[in-house]
Amino acid sequence: xxxxxxxxxxxxxxxxxxxxxxxxxxxxxxxxxxxxxxxxxxxxxxxxxxxxxxxxxxxxxxxxxxxxxxxxxxxxxxxxxxxxxxxxxxxxxxxxxxxxxxxxxxxxxxxxxxxxxxxxxxxxxxxxxxxxxxxxxxxxxxxxxxxxxxxxxxxxxxxxxxxxxxxxxxxxxxxxxxxxxxxxxxxxxxxxxxxxxxxxxxxxxxxxxxxxxxxxxxxxxxxxxxxxxxxxxxxxxxxxxxxxxxxxxxxxxxxxxxxxxxxxxxxxxxxxxxxxxxxxxxxxxxxxxxxxxxxxxxxxxxxxx
Numbered sequence: 001x002x003x004x005x006x007x008x009x010x011x012x013x014x015x016x017x018x019x020x021x022x023x024x025x026x027x028x029x030x031x032x033x034x035x036x037x038x039x040x041x042x043x044x045x046x047x048x049x050x051x052x053x054x055x056x057x058x059x060x061x062x063x064x065x066x067x068x069x070x071x072x073x074x075x076x077x078x079x080x081x082x083x084x085x086x087x088x089x090x091x092x093x094x095x096x097x098x099x100x101x102x103x104x105x106x107x108x109x110x111x112x113x114x115x116x117x118x119x120x121x122x123x124x125x126x127x128x129x130x131x132x133x134x135x136x137x138x139x140x141x142x143x144x145x146x147x148x149x150x151x152x153x154x155x156x157x158x159x160x161x162x163x164x165x166x167x168x169x170x171x172x173x174x175x176x177x178x179x180x181x182x183x184x185x186x187x188x189x190x191x192x193x194x195x196x197x198x199x200x201x202x203x204x205x206x207x208x209x210x211x212x213x214x215x216x217x218x219x220x221x222x223x224x225x226x227x228x229x230x231x232x233x234x235x236x237x238x239x240x241x242x243x244x245x246x247x248x249x250x251x252x253x254x255x256x257x258x259x260x261x262x263x264x265x266x267x268x269x270x271x272x273x274x275x276x277x278x279x280x281x282x283x284x285x286x287x288x289x290x291x292x293x294x295x296x297x298x299x300x301x302x303x304x305x
């Protein structure tokens with residue numbers, strides 16, 4: 001919420017934020033460079049990692065050479081510089097992936113698989129920090145444009161139900177493309193009656209859901225809608241795909257024995273199964289919004305966890 005208020009502030013507030021970012025972004029880029037330079041297993045010496053280090057180092061140099069923003073014109077130039085950093089011409093994800101490929105080819109599959117968990121952990125930590133950096137960049141850039149109810153990339157009243165329904169449509173579309181069928185997705189939490197399930201199709205949900213399906217309690221949710229869309233899309237796609245996969249396996253082997261009246265061996269006839277729906281329920285708390293996606297896709301076997 002502090003970032004939301006800063007993004008809606010006057011020129012004086014924006015310049016104060018710009019001076020903070022002028023130093024903070026340089027420091028964070030330098031830290032990312034240092035992490036890449038000390039990567040183990042020969043990763044630091046690969047062409048891919050070196051290319052990313054060179055790109056991040058150039059951002060530090062550009063910030064060091066630019067003056068601290070003190071006027072509206074300074075802010076305009078600073079914003080354009082940040083836009084160039086955000087656009088990321090080095091294509092960090094793909095380029096680092098090339099570096100990992102270099103190491104895997106040099107070590108061989110068996111040796112690389114032995115170190116893969118540690119490599120994944122290191123890169124996960126790196127990308128989490130990079131996401132935080134890009135959040136600050138994008139928020140500051142978009143905060144230059146004043147819009148009601150919006151500050152940069154943060155919205156004062158994110159419509160969770162609307163986002164869940166939009167991502168559910170996309171998840172079902174992808175599921176039908178891959179598996180031929182897709183489960184229904186029932187969204188509960190904002191009082192929209194169209195998604196309200198019947199008790200027979202909502203195992204695991206208490207009866208209070210039908211008595212008071214509006215769980216927003218007239219509260220507002222200040223958040224970044226693009227981040228929420230991404231998270232919801234992944235959760236709903238995983239749920240729809242797992243249900244469709246399990247349903248396809250069950251449908252392939254499901255048969256009904258029928259005894260032949262002539263005394264011949266029993267024959268089997270397929271029985272059409274009903275694909276269980278996916279449930280997405282959300283509720284507003286005093287300080288947070290909780291979202292739960294529930295499916296009957298069978299989960300992950302303990303042996304594979």
